[in-house]
Amino acid sequence: MTATSVWRVWAFFIAGMIGGVPVLAAPEPVSLRLELRGYSLAPYIEFLQDRTGALTFAQVSAESMRREYRRLDTTAGGFGFNQSAWWVRFSLHNPNPRSVTYLVRQDYPLIDQIALWEKTPAGQWRERRSGDQLPFWQRDIEHRDFLFVFEVPADSVATYYMRFASKGPINIGLFLYSPESLIQTLSVDQLLNGLFYGAYLVLIAYNLCIFFVVRDRVFLYYLAYLFFTVMNLAIHSGFAFQFLWPDNPDWGNRSVGVFAVLAMVSVLQFARSVLALRRHSAALDRLSRLAMVSFACALPAAWLLPYPQLIALIALLASATAVIVLWLVSLRVLSGDTSAIYFLLAWVALLVGIGCYLMKSFGLLPHNFFTQHSTQIGCLIEMVLLSLALGSRFRVFRIESRTDSLTQLFNRRQFNELLQSEFNRATRFNQPLALLLLDIDHFKQLNDQFGHAEGDKVLKRIGGILSHSVRKPALSFRFGGEEFAVILPRTNATDAAAVAERLRRRIAKEFDQYERITISVGLAALLPTDSGSIEGLLDAADTALYEAKAHGRNCVVCSPALQAV
Ligand SMILES: Nc1nc2c(ncn2[C@@H]2O[C@H](COP(=O)(O)OP(=O)(O)OP(=O)(O)O)[C@@H](O)[C@H]2O)c(=O)[nH]1
Structure with a gap:
């Protein structure tokens, strides 16, 4: 939001430019026979614009000014920004044989000065002042909106005057309430x-x-x-x-x-x-x-x-x-x-x-x-x-x-977490678990010959091959550098070797624009026992990979220590 409040003020500014269409016929007084609950006074209001802000109550209430008032025929009086003071007049008719108390609520609280004039039983005009330029405690009722209490004498029509002035926008929204309904x-x-x-x-x-x-x-x-x-x-x-x-x-x-x-x-x-x-x-x-x-x-x-x-x-x-x-x-x-x-x-x-x-x-x-x-x-x-x-x-x-940004495979961190959870699952359900470590052969040469950027492309393509060829529940990872890993849950050594061989062949066939790109694979599989460990599985796969490299690369070697399981 960009200052909600500002929009609200802006609304009044614009509303002020188009609102307040004057109507000439004087409004009827509001009859207090009604059970009034948030009853809008707008149709009963007449207003007078005091452009200099200098008119006094005696002047605006004089009989000669009566014709200067205009009717407000909208639900709220948005008068926007201006130097004027706005005088408002309305009448309440109490047809009851006893006096009644009513309240008027002005529902826009950012008005600098509000004054209200009412006739006392002795026939004098009494002024009450409010507005957000006065400390809060000076209000008739300490409420965020302006509330004025009226005592309307029995069987009479009482007229009230209000004056609104503000450096900000003027929005007059007056509502009448009985005390109970308020x-x-x-x-x-x-x-x-x-x-x-x-x-x-x-x-x-x-x-x-x-x-x-x-x-x-x-x-x-x-x-x-x-x-x-x-x-x-x-x-x-x-x-x-x-x-x-x-x-x-x-x-x-x-x-x-x-x-x-x-x-x-x-x-x-x-x-x-x-x-x-x-x-x-x-x-x-x-x-x-x-x-x-x-x-x-x-x-x-x-x-x-x-x-x-x-x-x-x-x-x-x-x-x-x-x-x-x-x-x-x-x-x-x-x-x-x-x-x-x-x-x-x-x-x-x-x-x-x-x-x-x-x-x-x-x-x-x-x-x-x-x-x-x-x-x-x-x-x-x-x-x-x-x-x-x-x-x-x-x-x-x-x-x-948890993703490797180059290959979009899971990264080493995720490998550690998932290997641990697959190992735990295999132990709990006594299922086999296999691990492949794959390393690109002579990758340094490729980097040296074609440049690091080309090396990256190869890593990316191998990542793509792994993520397409290795389907759930198997998971593939970039283990680091030019090394990859595949976790094969519920897979024994024989099936894992078949997967490894398929991957090796697939990659060997993939790249023909470079001299030849191949991978070596170390495989370890185990049926977890109390004595088995993740470290043991990883070491076994690593040793098998080392042997694959030693045997001339581009081959799959199964860890002898574990493959019999
Ligand atoms: N382009 C590229 N190269 C990388 C990246 N990570 C590691 N390398 C390179 O991978 C090469 C690995 O080299 P070595 O460990 O000697 O292994 P190799 O050349 O593949 O030899 P063998 O594994 O013995 O077949 C190094 O030159 C690293 O710079 C990478 O993210 N992008």
């Missing part, structure tokens, strides 16, 4: 947020443990990206202000830029590392490093630039990061990198999540739980898939660590 909504909210952030904490703890075990830096980069992503989500949902820096509204505003940049730098570093760009493409690696350094240079902007310019810069960087990562990952997918496939799916999940959020902001999708939280859901899916990308990378490493 408690129900908040408890579901809490459960879902607990699950969501809990899942992140589990991912962080799990990957931290893995990092301590495997000590691979890619986990650190992943953890950094994970952490900065959670911080971005927490900042934009208001949790960070509520729980992390409730007394520091100034840092609250700057943190938007700081964590967005850190998330972008860390995702690029993670992509470089998990896709092993340095190994696969120096050009792509340089490009991603360049992007990282330029993004890191934007960090001081969080302190130096005015907020709207900062957000514009970050939105630009976020778009660049989205494209760069998509490009890097797609190129690696085309090269057949499995980790990159997971990475691509993860990135797509994130972009789809952001896309749904943007479409909701534009009114193209309905405002519901999924569209409201699609960015968070996209992020979570992204993080799980990135974890799988890491797992796939380790699978590749594991395969590489």
Whole structure:
């Protein structure tokens, strides 16, 4: 993700440019007869744009200004970035014979200043102030969103005014709740947020443990990206202000830029590392490093630039990061990198999540739980898939660590492990086990005459012949240098000798462009007994190979000590 939060802000910026279509007819008051649960006030709102931000409550509430108000006919008022203050007016009708209490929730928490005016029973206008520029404890109710409590007198219509002003984007999303319904909504909210952030904490703890075990830096980069992503989500949902820096509204505003940049730098570093760009493409690696350094240079902007310019810069960087990562990952997918496939799916999940959020902001999708939280859901899916990308990378490493890179046969390390396990199995089930050691004859001469590169080609071709000719349960290995090995489980000396002879002939026929390429084979077979050992088997095969060389090469020799078994 490139700073989820930034996309959210970007959404409001764009929504602000196209949203808020004015409708002239004044809206009806909201009737409080209803059991209101998260009831959107949007259809009941009138708004007034105060371009200089200088109008006073007395001015905007004057009868002469009545006609200046416009109706908001969208589900959320995205007014984007501007210098204006936005005045909002709505009325609540209480037809009941007693006063009732209701709450209004503003669901976008990054608004600098919110003020609310209501009439007291004595007929005076009373002002209440909130906003993320005030310390958290000054709120009516200490909640991450802005909550205002209203007491609507019996059998009356009460009108309320609100003023929104912010250096960031303005998004007005007002919802009405009865106290009971708010408690129900908040408890579901809490459960879902607990699950969501809990899942992140589990991912962080799990990957931290893995990092301590495997000590691979890619986990650190992943953890950094994970952490900065959670911080971005927490900042934009208001949790960070509520729980992390409730007394520091100034840092609250700057943190938007700081964590967005850190998330972008860390995702690029993670992509470089998990896709092993340095190994696969120096050009792509340089490009991603360049992007990282330029993004890191934007960090001081969080302190130096005015907020709207900062957000514009970050939105630009976020778009660049989205494209760069998509490009890097797609190129690696085309090269057949499995980790990159997971990475691509993860990135797509994130972009789809952001896309749904943007479409909701534009009114193209309905405002519901999924569209409201699609960015968070996209992020979570992204993080799980990135974890799988890491797992796939380790699978590749594991395969590489037991494979010989030139011949693609198992390497010596794997030989030791598999010989041990085949030996144990043969002992347990009292079955025969045979071992062939194959060595190319006069390979040094071939290297000297045709060069090392040609020697490598021969090794590769012999590796190919072995892997095609030796079928499971038999296993072939590059034992080292110009030497190969074949383990033949459940095979006695006679059958093993036949296999060895077949391989010798096959290789002798294979190469006609060089003078002649042949192999010598040492064979040892045993029926494991208490006295038998792996070392004994290996020594016997080695001695037999030595004898094959001594007998003029291009032949198979069975170890006399063991062949009778
Ligand atoms: N091209 C190439 N040569 C290798 C590789 N590993 C070992 N060699 C060469 O294999 C040759 C082995 O030489 P020697 O041990 O003298 O054996 P030889 O020439 O095959 O002689 P005999 O085994 O006695 O028939 C050396 O020249 C090594 O440099 C490799 O990965 N690639």
